[in-house]
Amino acid sequence: MATSCSGRRNIQGHPCFGGDHRKNGRIHLAVAPRCTIKCAYCTRKHDCVNESRPGVASRILTPQEALEQVRGVMASETLSSIIKVVGIAGPGDPLANEETFETFRLVGGEFPHLVKCLSTNGLLLPETVDRLGALGLGSLTITINALYPAVGAKIYSHVFYQGKRYSGAEGASLLIANQLEGLARAADLGIVVKVNTVLIPGVNDGQIEAISRKVKELGAAVMNVMPLIPQADMAHVAPPSPEYLEEVRTIGERVIGQFRNCRQCRADAVGLIGEDGVGSRCAVPAAGG
Template sequence: MRPELRRHPCLDAGSHNKYGRIHLPVSPICNIQCKFCRRCFNKWEERPGVTRKILSPKEALTIVDRALELCPQITVVGIAGPGDSLASNHAIDTFRVVHEKYPELIKCLSTNGLMLPDRAKDLVEVGVSTLTVTVNAVDADILSNICTHIVWDGKVNYGKEAALRLLASQTRGIWEAHKRGIFVKINTVLIPGINDEHVGDVARTVAGLGASKINIIPLIPQFEMADIEAPDCAMLNKAREDAEQYLEVFRHCTHCRADACGIPGSNEDLADRLYEQRIETFSHG
């Protein structure tokens, strides 16, 4: 791992309780629909896809200023939703202004990978050095049971057609990011009865494309997968062992919100204090 990534609490276990990160909720839309994903606005749910509000790039820079005052240990500015970070230009525009003012901060982006092949070059130009791509399957038949549809070239694609398109983009995008020097981590949501025996295949495939680490996230039963039980510890441990044959496994994920702020693993999320001062809400039309 590159030395600077030792200050990234979502990549290095030794940094998890030492350094802070802030997630900027600037991405309003998503271009795929996963059966476990429910995006919403509130203050209380501790999971991805949830935020208090959507920020414009200008507002996001103000939030970073405040966050560094509250938590000088912040070393990472991340964008992870609540929609997909590459389904609009908002994340790229945000990183551009943040990187101009704070070039020393690590810039980290999470994406489903559908638009990654076309945006990998842009990510480098705005200072992004670490990337998380959610890859829940590398077999189209399995993926079609996880992803309901994608929006591609202005059209909605369903089923296996959607899965094949998404996989093609993820495959090319991970390689494009890796060859440009971006550190790539993979997130895989572990879904009992669907991909629990498939995680080793995911890890082997993405390792061959240049990914360096994988984070296996237990399913949060909700939306179309509300009736599927979350994986137990035995299933999670087996999936991690399967993946560890090919990639280093990150084991300290805390299901962070899209507007999380502070040091992961600590008892205090600073987002309430961060957003208590009124800021102008971003309108999407």
């Protein structure tokens, strides 16, 4: 994996990290159904074909099927010139699924020029980040919605970790510690890190500036504040208005660059962000990639 002069891996052109999203696209491989935590806003579906949002995929692929899908897409004249990134982002947590690692191994062996990208809740990062580094992961997204366990407890009802179930502030505390440790270690390896934060009015909006400072300090390159999609246990929570979202991003921008083109895409999106074309129902996390 090539690195830039800053020591970061070369992910030039990545549409979710400041590359030209009108020219460069990604393929998401929905190989990861299982998850180890429960976010209050998450509803995962594997059979949905008419919704466009994170956590949704038409069908779970095996690693071999995922490789075949990449072959198919890269054989298409139109798509092969667009696709720069192969991402695994769900519909569960990629790190809770061994298939994620096998898929990157297979796809990386045949298409080494595609940037390998992964999106995770971060719980299992401390124990997997070295494997990801060795597989040549170029970019990593960690969804961090809280810095303080008391706030996290309102978002994460429970966390399964090393065979035990932790709920409330205890679970949130464990998750947050692993997210921050994983972020720092990934950045040390040269993996380019983005932090996604779901803006949940009345729950975590007081934390966004603190999150941006902390993740910048630990080595994140960019942040993506995404509006809550009200569903599941947060179906009753009003999402932020576009104006409020922009206000929060502008505050965050004083600390760390903000990605503003996220379309909260599906776990099986293919093509340009927001314009998924051919194969968009073939194969991202429930909180966005």
